[in-house]
Amino acid sequence: MEPTNQTTVSEFLLLGLTEDPALQPLIFSLFLSMYLVTILGNLLIILAVSSDSRLHTPMYSFLCSLSLNDICLSTSTVPKMLVNLQTQDQSITYPGCLCQMFFVLVFAYLENFLLAVMAYDRYVAVCHPLRYTVIMLPHFCVLLVLVSVSISTVDALLHTLMVLRLSFCTDLGIPHFFCELAQVLKLACSDTSVDNVLIYVATCLFGGVPLSGIIFSYVHIVSSVLRMPSSEGKHKAFSTCGSHLCVVSLFYGTGAGLYMSSAFTDSSRNSAVASVMYTVVPQMLNPFIYSLRNRDLKEALRSLIGRITSLL
Template sequence: MEPTNQTAVSKFLLLGLTKDPALQSLIFSLFLSMYLVTILGNLLIILAVSSDPHLHTPMYFFLCSLSFNDMCLSTSTVPKMLVNIQTQDQSITYIGCLSQIFFVLIFAYLENFLLAVMAYDRYVAICHPLRYTVIMMPHICVTLVLVSLFISSVDALLHTLMLLRLSFCADLEIPHFFCELAQVIKLACSDTSVDNVLIYVVTCMFGGIPLSGIIFSYIHIVSSVLRMPSSRGKHKAFSTCGSHLSVVSLFYGTGFGVYISSAVTDLSRKSAIASVMYSVVPPMLNPFIYSLRNRDMKKALIKLIQIGRT
């Protein structure tokens, strides 16, 4: 393939999930429904927490941050896909592709950090309940979220700037429904060894460290809960962690599933379908997990719905 300078690249082509024209309308309807459910569900979580003073605690502040991040993560990929299907135009501009990579990386890494921060919050609440209000003060909570956002932004900016130095081949077709970093790097004709090493290093650091923190937190949580004399106390402690643990399992489970599927098969189309599981499904299901498993959230949502009817 003939290489072309990156400045000459005007657009990429997003091939989507299938080449079958008959399935395009079905995919459009499915993803539009999933996107609307994601936005509505996460927005309800934010409104319910904001409207109920009893939920103005660190745990629900982090939950609102997670819900907002989920809306942003889904918005960074799905709308462009829907527009492409509706207009029957698979193209995305060079700047648009880099911008999409930038925002997807920000919100994906921020999700990772927020889950770790939420695990730390539960660890302090269960293992150090008497010091909880001192350790998890409002400005500390805000700082944790802002630091997570800063690290995610720097990482995303670094990857995006590294793409600017690459020269791309004449074939600019991305077998995906959004501009995924790894798929775009595969299209480059210049040396991508530095980019690939950077991906592995950053993923191990900013993916492995938060995951290790989550595992460390839950080891101590389980140990503390098992030492509780009251069975009611044990049930209450586990119930407060159940929703978060379910979200963690969903996020990392789908993420590892994509990684394994990519390692086992070289078919990019299958990898694109698998990527739906970590970029679209968790943001949609997280509100249901928290609202169905959390009694306080159920009450707040019911109260919010009643206010809306009056």
């Protein structure tokens, strides 16, 4: 195939999850429902925390950041997919593809960092309760979030700029529902070895380090809880960490599933389906996990919904 210089590439084709026309209305309805649930659920979390002064603590501030990030991550992929399904047009412009890739990387990495920050918050609360208010000062919490955003943005920008230097062949079909970095690299005619090494290093560094921090935090949390004399204290400590631990398990579990799918199958379609479990499902389920397992948040949501209902 004759390589085409990147400056002449006007668009890519997002081939989606299936080429079967009969399944596309079902996929459209399913993803539209999931997206609306994601937006509504995470917005309710943000509004409930903002409207209840009892929840103005570092833990719930980080939860608001996570909910906002979940909205952004879903919005960076699902709406374009829905538009393509509705219009029966699979195209996405070259700049649009790069922008989508950039934002997916930003919010995916940021989710990783926010979960690590939340684990550190729970570590301080359980293992150093008397020093919690001294350590988790408001400006320190803001700094943690800003550093996470900065690292995620710089890393995503670096990946995107590396793609800009590539030349692409005449086959520009991406067997995915969004512009995933790995799939875009497969379409390049020029050498992508540097890009692949960069992906590996970034994944190990910006994925492995936060995960190691989460594991470190929970090893110390479990150790501290087991030393508590009262069963009531153990139950309270575990209940404050249970929701976060479920979200962490869901996020990294689906991420591991995506990796295994890519490693053990050559089917790009199967990898695309596995990506749904990583980029869509956790963001939809996170609000339910927190609201069902956290009594204070459940009461705040009930109060918020009651006020909204009374206004209608």
